[in-house]
Amino acid sequence: MSARADFIAKFGGVFEHSPFIAERAYDAGLILVPLTAKGIHDAFVSIFRKASHEERLGVLRAHPDLAGKLAIAGDLTEDSRQEQAGAGLDRLTAAEHARFTELNNAYTEKFGFPFIIAVKGLDRQDILAAFEKRIHNSAEExxxxxTAQVERIALLRLQSMFPEK
Incomplete structure (x- = not known):
């Protein structure tokens, strides 16, 4: 494999199911050696922010519902599975699961993409509180x-790949 292919294989999933971010960053010469989480993140965020509204919306739509159908079926990416499990979303009570399902459906209907939050360091009560608050935001907000949460998730994923001191 080429250096580009190796890079895309390793970092193409940092932005959920959106390897075009890594491809464009690499092709634009934004990836500097030595590779660091911050350096890659800066390059990826630059590309993400320059992407069209439709492309950014596609990145948002690539994210799974929290505690949703993909989680139940075991079809999450490994990163998403670990992130959701770390927040306890794989251990919801029936009532909590019903509330997440209700909020997921209402949120997606209102905004056209799933609720996205960087769950690291949060528990299910924190996530539900954010969900309950954010569902009242305007579409623009x-x-x-x-998109800010997607960027945070990408940074956290990169930091786990590069445990920098």
Whole structure:
């Protein structure tokens, strides 16, 4: 494999199911050696923010519902599975699961993409509280919030790949 292919294989999933971010960053010469979480994140965020509204919306839509159908079926990406499990979303009570399902459906219907939050360091009560608050945002506010959360998730994923001191 080429250096580009190796890079895409390793980092193409940092932005959920959106390898075009890694491809464009690499092709634009934004990836600097030595590779660091911050350096890659800066390059990826630059590309993400320059992407069209439709492309950014596609990145948002690539994220799974929290505690949703993909989680139940075991079809999450490994990163998403670990992130959701770390927040306890794989251990919801029936009532909590019903509330997440209700909120997921209402949120997606209102905004056209799933609720996205960087769950690291949060528990299910924190996530539900954020869900309950953010569902009342305007479409513009929530698009901005969700894209910021996607960038945070990417940083956390990169930091786990590069345990920098």
């Amino acid at each position: 929530e698009f901005a919030t969700a």
